[in-house]
Amino acid sequence: MTDPWSELDAYRADVTRLARPIPLAELRRRARRRRSRQIAGVVGAVALIIGSVGVGVGYGAGQRRAEPGPATQHTTPPGPTSTPLTPTSPTTPPTPSIPTTPTGRTDPTTPTTSTLTGTPAGHGRRYDDIPADYPWLTFVQDLGGDGFIEGPGERVELPKLDPCGRRTWNPQRLVAQLTLSTNFPEFSQRRQIVIFPDAAAAQRALDGVRSAFSRCPIHRSGHGFAIRYVVSPPTAAGPTTPAGGGTDAWLAVSAQQRFQGAPALGLEEMRWARLANTVIYTYDYGEAQSDYRQKGRQVDRMVSRMLDTWCRLAGGC
Secondary structure, three states: OOOOOHHHHHHHHHHHHHHOOOHHHHHHHHHHHHHHHHHHHHHHHHHHHHHHHHHHHHHHHHHHHHOOOOOOOOOOOOOOOOOOOOOOOOOOOOOOOOOOOOOOOOOOOOEEEOOOOOOOOOOOOOOOOOOOOOOOOHHHOOOOOEEEEEEEEEEOOOOOOOOHHHEOOOOOOOEEEEEEEEOOOEEEEEEEEEOOOOOHHHHHHHHHHHHHHHOOOEEEOOOOOOEEEOOOOOOOOOOOOOOHHHHHHEEEEEEEEOOOOEEEEEEEEEEEEEEEOOEEEEEEOOOOOOOOOOHHHHHHHHHHHHHHHHHHHOOOO
């Protein structure tokens, strides 16, 4: 009978031998040998495939040479005739003219000089773009609180101006326009720069605004409420810029709230200043304000600064 203690000693020796880790050098040697065998196997398989393909190709070529078929005449299908490219001088496409009046008639209201200031319309200058660095936010009042500022952008909403139901100041077919809007519980502001195709189109837009407000001195909304529009006379000169420059056309409109014929809280101050084919439009509304003279002077000073900044950034006035 085998001694159990001797078997246990032998089992312990086998376990100890198997648990001993293989030296690192031996592991690396075995890994290199295994990798060499794998590479050799792959190279051999590739060589075998290439050889079989080559034999097949050679056999096929030999068969084609040994068994010539009937001659076939190949013709190239006709294709488009190529024309050598020769450099041509670039041509500038004609600029489409934008009609300012319907074809076949003349607009008797089209001014040759500004109907607002009497100065030549535009002074021969033309603007094509709004300066990207125009400091819009310096021309609005931010009283904090519950409100928000929007823009400047092309789709910022403007207040609807419709004295006595006549919609006005809705310019179309513009070269460029941007609007900044502020809305707070007790006041709102708009600052807009509009570039028209030419000075005549800009002047017609201002004349349309003047006509709409002048034909509606009192806008009655019912229940004793009304709005009284005060329009600057055609000969009124706009504010000069700090640099001493003036406008080509100027229009000021004050909308004063009335209740049962007496002044009431709430006013709107609107300004339009034209420089050549560009119009700067401002709108200020104050719910708790009634002194339109004081508010008008504040707005005029702000418009003066807007004009001065425009002249500096847009290349002069």
